[in-house]
Amino acid sequence: MLKAGFIGMGRMGITHFSILNTHPSVKIVAICDQSKVMLNIFKKYLDVAIFSDYKKMIEKSGLDFVIISTPPDSHPEIVRTAIAHNLHTFVEKPFAINVAQGKEVLDRFNGKFLVNQVGYVNRFNDVFLQVKNLLDHNLIGEIKNFKFEMHGCTVLKDAKSGWRGKKSLGGGCMYEFASHCIDLVIYLIGEPDKVGGSILQSIFSSDVEDLVASTFIYDSGISGTIFVNWSDGSYRKPTNTIEIFGTKGKILADKHAYKIFLREADELSGFHQGWNTRYITDFAKSVRFYVRGNEFTRQLDYFIDFIEQRDSNNINSFAEALKTDIIIDKIIKDYEERAK
């Protein structure tokens, strides 16, 4: 059995706990949180040790891995401690809100075998997995441009009290929402060489941005845009939409379905010439235990599989997630440059 410790029992920590508590190879032995109420509830109902200091938890619990779901500004410090104690580490996105710190954390691995993964859960979504596969098989030819969007109704008034409304803690639409969208661009298209025309706009929040828009430019000639708004009341829940245009066709996708337009039929994959729609019901795969969406289970089971197989060549590694942090940094600098 792999012994797990949880740091941060907010919305994501609670979800991850539920998923891993039912994993046949995992025993959750300790949790750490700042909330006494939360700790007391766990103490009363579950057989886990409780801590308010993550360092103590790591030192005393004999763990194999940690799941970190704390506000982003605390990630580098906690991850450093986890690495120093040779723990496999899963951390919620974004990896770090400071690129230099992120790089420094990566250096600490220094050849150690430790599985490390960041919670960019879209990479485990059934539809986006299909889209990745279509692109890998070159179905739409050479990619020329794209448009990735993410909308949600998370912030419809100034949320001053929570960390999501505070810039210094890693709140804001950029880290919370746009990071997902940028990660998807990196996963499906690759890292842009330049960013331009970036916008960070506050709609309701006083301390953070509620909208992020930017143009991504590639030396290869590809260009694309991202447009992310977490203050849009017309959406019932966070929604990603992507459009990728290539020389032989294009793909439109969201988390429920994709459409592929092909200039010529592709018999091997069963696509007609013109539009082809595929719904999630056509290809979604079940999971051993479902909480809030099968991608959440898939991502954690994947992390455990890699620990068990002693393989650290996983997707969504810290190194991969740092690419998103670097692009975020570029977008912020691009915007601030022009705002001067």
Added chain:
Amino acid sequence: MMDRIIFGDNQFFGINHMSEEKAQALSEKFRDLKAITNVIDAAYDCGIHAFMLNTNERAKEICDHLRSQSSLYNDLRLYPSMPYAHKYAGLVAEKGIFGAVKEVIISDNRAGTILGILTRGSQLFFTRDMTKVMELLIDAEMKVFRGLDVKVIFLQNIVTDLLLGYQVKDVFIAFVSYIKEKYGVEAGFVTMNLPGLVNFLLECGIENPIVCSSINKIGHLMNPDKEIYEKAISEKKFRPIAMSIFGSGSVKPKEAVEYVCRQPNIKSIVFGASSREHIEETKQLIESSFG
């Protein structure tokens, strides 16, 4: 006895698991309460008198309508499902988990009782008595259904499945007994993990539990898989209710109904539709297959 056919409400709230475009179109279609009540009336006229209703923002208006026109619906039974998780998502982002819980409990109570609940609530939140907190939340959610005939009260799937992961028997036992004690009806559970939940509820000593889950020919939203569902349905002693029988529209109606009715012991089918024609058609299909 539970109703064999229960009319679902997802379509009214712009929920469609297959397409966001369809979801948006539905939410526009049902913007006016009148559009919703027209469909409810169509179902009622067809002889479907059982309705599942999520405790979301629209439930209050719908219930107000049902109460104000009670003579038209004198044989109507409700199967509420709570809580409506998306209602909480924004609050949790803004105020944290405990702040959100407190807000819901306070905001759903009238001015006169707020003070009492706040005082009582504050102590409760900072002690470890989750059962009491749960009871206050259930009462807050149940307020919209006052005066209506409630048949079974369901715990909605996001919460059921999240809690199932924690494997804390006391919480499930407390839910079932509070619903029975306070509302005099049976509790039910909606889940995306039917086999695991059924085993767990039986281990909790909850006899013949009511479990509502996606049950469809293509195995959509059936975890860990369709075969394990079929085995649980035929072997375990519980009352399965089938929902999402059309796999979000990807199974032909006749095939969909035939598949579900072939499973032994299915007690009820929940389905939603937006037109009188579809309601009639589906009802006939179910009645001819259910026997």
